[in-house]
Amino acid sequence: MNLQNGEFYWQTTLTHPPSYPPLEEDIFCDVLIIGGGSSGAQCAHLLSETDLKVAVVDKRQIGTGSTMANTALLQYLGDKMLFELIHTFGEESAIHHTKLCEQAISDIEDSSKKIDVDPEFKRRDSLYYASDSQGEEKLQKEYHFLAKHGFQVDFLDEKQIKERYPFSKQSALYIHNDGEINPFKYNHSLLQTASRKGVQIYENTEIKGKKFTKEHAIFYTNRNHSITAKHVIIAAGYEGLEFKKEKDCLLTSSYAVITKPVENLQQSDWYKQTLIWETARPYVYMRTTADNRIIIGGLDDNTTYPEDRDSKIIAKKKKLIKEFNKLFPNIHAEPEYYLGAFYGGTHDGLPLIGQYEEFPRCHFLFAYGDNGLVYSSILSKIITEIIKNGSHPDFDLYSHNRNLSQ
Numbered sequence: 001m002n003l004q005n006g007e008f009y010w011q012t013t014l015t016h017p018p019s020y021p022p023l024e025e026d027i028f029c030d031v032l033i034i035g036g037g038s039s040g041a042q043c044a045h046l047l048s049e050t051d052l053k054v055a056v057v058d059k060r061q062i063g064t065g066s067t068m069a070n071t072a073l074l075q076y077l078g079d080k081m082l083f084e085l086i087h088t089f090g091e092e093s094a095i096h097h098t099k100l101c102e103q104a105i106s107d108i109e110d111s112s113k114k115i116d117v118d119p120e121f122k123r124r125d126s127l128y129y130a131s132d133s134q135g136e137e138k139l140q141k142e143y144h145f146l147a148k149h150g151f152q153v154d155f156l157d158e159k160q161i162k163e164r165y166p167f168s169k170q171s172a173l174y175i176h177n178d179g180e181i182n183p184f185k186y187n188h189s190l191l192q193t194a195s196r197k198g199v200q201i202y203e204n205t206e207i208k209g210k211k212f213t214k215e216h217a218i219f220y221t222n223r224n225h226s227i228t229a230k231h232v233i234i235a236a237g238y239e240g241l242e243f244k245k246e247k248d249c250l251l252t253s254s255y256a257v258i259t260k261p262v263e264n265l266q267q268s269d270w271y272k273q274t275l276i277w278e279t280a281r282p283y284v285y286m287r288t289t290a291d292n293r294i295i296i297g298g299l300d301d302n303t304t305y306p307e308d309r310d311s312k313i314i315a316k317k318k319k320l321i322k323e324f325n326k327l328f329p330n331i332h333a334e335p336e337y338y339l340g341a342f343y344g345g346t347h348d349g350l351p352l353i354g355q356y357e358e359f360p361r362c363h364f365l366f367a368y369g370d371n372g373l374v375y376s377s378i379l380s381k382i383i384t385e386i387i388k389n390g391s392h393p394d395f396d397l398y399s400h401n402r403n404l405s406q
Helices: 038-047 082-089 091-112 133-148 158-164 183-196 237-243 306-311 313-327 372-389
Strands: 004-007 027-034 054-057 122-129 153-157 171-180 200-202 207-212 217-221 226-234 249-259 275-278 284-288 294-301 335-346 352-354 362-366
Touching: 004 306, 027 038, 027 217, 038 054, 038 183, 038 362, 038 372, 054 183, 054 226, 082 091, 082 133, 091 171, 091 183, 091 372, 122 133, 133 153, 133 171, 153 158, 158 171, 183 200, 226 372, 237 249, 237 335, 237 362, 249 313, 284 313, 294 313, 306 313, 306 335, 313 335, 352 372, 362 372
Parallel strands: 027 054, 027 226, 054 200, 122 275, 226 362
Antiparallel strands: 004 335, 122 171, 153 171, 207 217, 217 226, 249 294, 249 335, 275 284, 284 294, 352 362
8 A cells, every 4th residue: 555655754753763584484373463663663662562472564664654644742632532432432432532532642652761762752731712602612522522421621812822933813721731752763772672572573474364264363465374373463554454454444645744953943932832723624723843833734635556656745835834924024934845645534433443253353543533542542542451351441432333321
């Protein structure tokens, strides 16, 4: 799958990343993880704390799939708003999901302190502003449920926004303790730490076939070797759909720009360097980086053709910069990197875990949505617990055949 195209930033922040050999022999393991991106890395990290024999394979070099296009805003609110999730799943399930997202940010923060390379995790507040009068109504609904259930959030009016930012909006939610991270460093450091604890990692090793027996799953590689496993986690990102079509998953395209470093960026220029996004759909979002660059992303569209997506990159780059300048006219934002990439979501707004009859012993990790790193954290914890102990209380919430009562 042609996942993305453009000029990429993250790999410039880790100039000598760890490398791993291709698989050159038949192996046996307790758990095979297919995919060495964010989801696979988080699974490997969790399983490295067990006595299980674990192997990770990736068809590319580690971190060169969708990780390169991940803009890595860590937020517990998602593309589908909380009040909309409540309408679909009921208040108890929707709030529980949101609490799990909030906890996942803390879990990512904790793991960032225990791995070999600093992934530049930083707590950031978020400003979620109303794009129009309809957006204000949505934010009021959102605030009602967030405040009711004890989330750290303030409702700002136009005056309060002007006191903090150089732009004017009708209203906004000010959400405390979201976060940001360097996804490339995080990906590599999770796997490097897992490797040091005994997890086997193989790059440039593509899965080309499979067979299932009563007690094992056997997968075959492009180099004619076999991997026999008791359990398999298919954490192949958007390419998981090439293993198994899932009716609730859909692909669209998204775009991003990363600027040159902004000199002397002050709090008066950008209040607390908050994450910023809006109620419009499609929306524009922005964040800063550890070296004071600005990431501006969004303007999603429904194309699933790489050629169409890529033909729009330059125009989207210009429009994203224009949207940033509307908010921050006094910050000189000069683009240096830019990209277009496939972006996955689900029809109902929740990520999902697939367990299918035709794939016995396999767990599909579809961390699809705008909070991919956060969703990966949640789903990897559930799947690894199922492998270790046979069940997890939150599995039904994310199961591919979920039918949650309201």
